Amino acid sequence: MVDYKVTPTVFGQRPPFKTPDKIFIEELTEEGFYKLMSDFYDIVIESDISNFFPQDPEMLEQVKKHNTKFFIEVCGGTPAYSEQMGHVDMVKMHEEFSIPEKARLEWLGCMKEVLEPLDISDEAKQTFWDYVEVFSKHLVNEDQKASTYEDMVKV
């Protein structure tokens, strides 16, 4: 069983995070990653954070391909993102957008929706979830008390 736990962001804190273990990209493959992130952004643009992302289908395709390169690299795959962009401070990069906790929760909700049906091991899914759950806290840059994602997955 995958534990899709979601813990609240303490605004301004940078909790330590671990990048996903290689098992995730080994089981998913890079091709599978492009499919996963394509499905993810298709859900994102139907979600409460759709306004953050381009509505133009062509531009969205570019975002999908570009952002997937980062996720592949952070999972131990081809370093195509940094070859293209050099080192990018993701926290700084996201400061362009005002991201409250509520947006993080919605983003995680969309990611859970595409991870759950994936035909890979729970161990692989867990290592990826644990990374995005914690790293996404670093990107929250607007101090706004948050709900929902079903109010933090009422346990």
Ligand code: HEM
């Ligand atoms: C684990 C969490 C996340 C990771 C690893 C991540 C990663 C990325 C990457 C790699 C890019 C492309 C940067 C570039 O231009 O080179 C990006 C863009 C972006 N991210 Fe995130 N992100 C995360 C969470 C979020 C969250 C929670 C939001 C809030 C809604 C968000 C909103 C955006 C937006 C609006 C863009 C720009 C899209 C565009 O190019 O139009 N991200 N993100």
